[in-house]
Amino acid sequence: RRSYNITLLPGDGIGPEVVSVAKDVLSLAASHEGIEFKFREMPVGGSALDATGVPLPEATLTASKESDAVLLGAIGGYKWDANEKHLKPETGLLQLRAGLGVFANLRPATVLPQLVNSSTLKKEVAEGVDIMVVRELTGGIYFGKPRGFGTNDKGEDIGFNTEVYSSSEIDRIARLAFEVARKRHSRLCSVDKANVLEASMLWRKRVMAIATEFPDVELSHMYVDNAAMQLIRHPKQFDTIVTNNIFGDILSDEASMLTGSIGMLPSASVGESGPGLFEPIHGSAPDIAGQDKANPLATVLSAAMLLRYGLGEENAAKRIEDAVIETLNRGFRTGDLFSAGTTLVGCKRMGEEVLKCV
Amino acid sequence: RRSYNITLLPGDGIGPEVVSVAKDVLSLAASHEGIEFKFREMPVGGSALDATGVPLPEATLTASKESDAVLLGAIGGYKWDANEKHLKPETGLLQLRAGLGVFANLRPATVLPQLVNSSTLKKEVAEGVDIMVVRELTGGIYFGKPRGFGTNDKGEDIGFNTEVYSSSEIDRIARLAFEVARKRHSRLCSVDKANVLEASMLWRKRVMAIATEFPDVELSHMYVDNAAMQLIRHPKQFDTIVTNNIFGDILSDEASMLTGSIGMLPSASVGESGPGLFEPIHGSAPDIAGQDKANPLATVLSAAMLLRYGLGEENAAKRIEDAVIETLNRGFRTGDLFSAGTTLVGCKRMGEEVLKCV
Ligand SMILES: CC(C)[C@H](C(=O)O)[C@@H](O)C(=O)O
Numbered sequence: 201r202r203s204y205n206i207t208l209l210p211g212d213g214i215g216p217e218v219v220s221v222a223k224d225v226l227s228l229a230a231s232h233e234g235i236e237f238k239f240r241e242m243p244v245g246g247s248a249l250d251a252t253g254v255p256l257p258e259a260t261l262t263a264s265k266e267s268d269a270v271l272l273g274a275i276g277g278y279k280w281d282a283n284e285k286h287l288k289p290e291t292g293l294l295q296l297r298a299g300l301g302v303f304a305n306l307r308p309a310t311v312l313p314q315l316v317n318s319s320t321l322k323k324e325v326a327e328g329v330d331i332m333v334v335r336e337l338t339g340g341i342y343f344g345k346p347r348g349f350g351t352n353d354k355g356e357d358i359g360f361n362t363e364v365y366s367s368s369e370i371d372r373i374a375r376l377a378f379e380v381a382r383k384r385h386s387r388l389c390s391v392d393k394a395n396v397l398e399a400s401m402l403w404r405k406r407v408m409a410i411a412t413e414f415p416d417v418e419l420s421h422m423y424v425d426n427a428a429m430q431l432i433r434h435p436k437q438f439d440t441i442v443t444n445n446i447f448g449d450i451l452s453d454e455a456s457m458l459t460g461s462i463g464m465l466p467s468a469s470v471g472e473s474g475p476g477l478f479e480p481i482h483g484s485a486p487d488i489a490g491q492d493k494a495n496p497l498a499t500v501l502s503a504a505m506l507l508r509y510g511l512g513e514e515n516a517a518k519r520i521e522d523a524v525i526e527t528l529n530r531g532f533r534t535g536d537l538f539s540a541g542t543t544l545v546g547c548k549r550m551g552e553e554v555l556k557c558v
Numbered sequence: 559r560r561s562y563n564i565t566l567l568p569g570d571g572i573g574p575e576v577v578s579v580a581k582d583v584l585s586l587a588a589s590h591e592g593i594e595f596k597f598r599e600m601p602v603g604g605s606a607l608d609a610t611g612v613p614l615p616e617a618t619l620t621a622s623k624e625s626d627a628v629l630l631g632a633i634g635g636y637k638w639d640a641n642e643k644h645l646k647p648e649t650g651l652l653q654l655r656a657g658l659g660v661f662a663n664l665r666p667a668t669v670l671p672q673l674v675n676s677s678t679l680k681k682e683v684a685e686g687v688d689i690m691v692v693r694e695l696t697g698g699i700y701f702g703k704p705r706g707f708g709t710n711d712k713g714e715d716i717g718f719n720t721e722v723y724s725s726s727e728i729d730r731i732a733r734l735a736f737e738v739a740r741k742r743h744s745r746l747c748s749v750d751k752a753n754v755l756e757a758s759m760l761w762r763k764r765v766m767a768i769a770t771e772f773p774d775v776e777l778s779h780m781y782v783d784n785a786a787m788q789l790i791r792h793p794k795q796f797d798t799i800v801t802n803n804i805f806g807d808i809l810s811d812e813a814s815m816l817t818g819s820i821g822m823l824p825s826a827s828v829g830e831s832g833p834g835l836f837e838p839i840h841g842s843a844p845d846i847a848g849q850d851k852a853n854p855l856a857t858v859l860s861a862a863m864l865l866r867y868g869l870g871e872e873n874a875a876k877r878i879e880d881a882v883i884e885t886l887n888r889g890f891r892t893g894d895l896f897s898a899g900t901t902l903v904g905c906k907r908m909g910e911e912v913l914k915c916v
């Protein structure tokens with residue numbers, strides 16, 4: 201019997217509801233495959249702020265680092281929006297990513313045949329879309345120094361940040377993206393703004409250098425503004441996309457929304473070694489928190505990514521993904537995806553229906 | 559008879575073809591309104607590089623500054639893509655924007671009823687979309703210092719750029735955006751990443767301060783990743799958007815593509831005083847250059863913006879816009895927008911048909 205320690209970080213808003221469902225699904229799928237889990241729940245984000253005064257308590261980071269994988273719900277809420285930077289829930293998430301060294305964020309945007317009508321795109325444009333965005337997650341303008349506030353030579357206030365990448369930071373995310381592309385359709389599109397930014401020029405140069413190690417993967421380059429267009433014009437042209445932290449933040453959200461079902465989309469953040477961080481791409485949705493309305497499937501699918509990318513437990517991962525598809529085929533939908541002819545269920549009930557298929 | 563000096567910058571690729579059409583339309587519309595134009599054509603971008611060794615010759619900047627308005631075609635092409643930064647066509651464009659001090663880029667994304675089917679969005683999502691993106695154009699990461707290449711403490715190569723805004727830079731673009739919103743539906747959405755970036759925190763603070771001068775305009779704030787999603791989910795929620803240089807680059811292109819007809823979209827770049835810069839949002843399309851296939855209407859509509867925002871000649875502007883609509887209603891389409899039941903025409907012929915309606 202294989203045994204793993206999983207840190208659960210329910211976080212804020214709908215986080216606790218969806219993590220609770222995902223935990224049950226994870227346990228059942230694992231037990232079918234002879235896997236045992238020990239779960240440990242720790243605070244992060246706004247709820248950690250309220251309880252301990254900081255958005256990422258030491259104990260949470262330590263427990264996360266010592267475990268085999270981390271499953272996060274969601275963080276943030278109106279309540280903490282006006283907080284100073286070091287007291288924002290978001291800062292806790294950034295500290296967690298940096299602390300775990302998870303430099304690669306994998307975000308699939310897949311249009312499921314069952315949900316193609318949820319997309320605001322025309323059916324013929326949306327169907328078959330299957331994009332993986334590989335976003336650099338621990339560098340660039342999110343972490344670059346110097347940053348802060350100051351005064352310019354006219355005595356005016358200024359706010360500033362630094363977009364900076366080193367060759368090794370680019371090399372490792374590029375290699376990982378080429379590996380990911382190789383397991384998909386072997387086409388990688390690197391997105392940058394190399395016609396304007398030096399940080400992007402180095403990005404492009406290093407991606408081209410790493411490409412020589414992957415002659416079987418077709419590499420292309422695209423400027424970020426054009427990529428934002430092309431995702432809408434003809435999303436099927438993309439297989440795997442690799443890009444920096446801030447462009448990845450924007451483009452992966454854009455790509456997700458093409459599917460029309462962001463309540464379904466998981467993500468995996470992984471590093472060189474050590475535990476990965478798995479979380480749904482949606483936010484904490486404070487307006488529906490605690491009302492049993494949330495769609496837990498993005499977190500359930502994040503648990504599948506945890507099994508696959510975090511623990512190498514492919515069978516258990518597949519078991520969960522198949523159970524989700526079957527549950528959709530059986531017609532169950534939470535409010536975000538409900539349409540005539542389907543059965544409206546709440547968060548808990550959706551979890552129960554998935555459990556029946558695991 | 560009012561008389562104006564117009565600098566024409568045809569640039570590269572399809573630039574010369576589309577500017578030539580726009581010039582004729584501009585002249586005719588003006589003559590109907592008792593306006594006289596003196597045109598002066600100057601080199602910029604790749605063609606300037608080839609002819610003079612720099613992407614923005616002194617004489618071009620001087621002529622532009624001394625004129626009443628500048629009409630640009632497009633710049634760039636594969637030929638110069640590998641050039642060093644200071645020898646890129648794009649650098650010439652950035653120098654022109656900075657040299658003219660045109661800190662505000664107005665980019666409408668309007669779905670015309672005649673072209674609603676060109677959008678990849680479902681008809682009910684696309685129809686009625688009418689967004690104005692106001693992009694800050696002479697600050698932020700495009701121009702911030704320090705920038706360049708270097709070595710970090712591990713001896714690795716780094717590339718870096720600085721995202722920086724001062725309060726006066728934010729105040730002036732915010733004021734201009736509030737004015738624009740006021741002339742539209744009085745709703746302004748400011749887009750930033752204030753949950754992570756200090757430059758965005760100052761942005762938000764100053765936009766909120768300027769808002770007190772415009773109590774009649776409804777202000778909202780949105781994070782850039784969410785904005786990238788919302789533009790696809792429900793674009794009609796937006797009236798006027800204001801954002802920084804790089805986010806504006808990405809979001810204005812995304813918004814344009816929602817219309818499905820980027821060959822139709824103009825832009826205006828204006829400053830405190832001095833001549834404005836007017837250009838289509840599309841690129842130089844080197845693959846179809848010189849083949850009489852380009853859609854000249856984005857440049858023709860940029861000429862209308864030149865009349866309205868650059869010279870205050872509303873009647874002549876309206877005359878051009880009406881002529882474009884009438885030409886579409888008469889069924890003429892260039893290849894980018896052709897569909898069964900419409901009449902396929904080339905760039906020149908499209909110009910002739912517009913001239914008939916001016
Ligand atoms: C909450 C925020 C800091 C975060 C980010 O910008 O990385 C989020 O948008 C994401 O994409 O995970």
Ligand SMILES: CC(C)[C@H](C(=O)O)[C@@H](O)C(=O)O
Binds near residue numbers: 395396425807
């Ligand atoms: C060509 C390039 C430098 C330019 C920009 O990034 O500003 C273009 O994308 C634009 O939007 O006008």
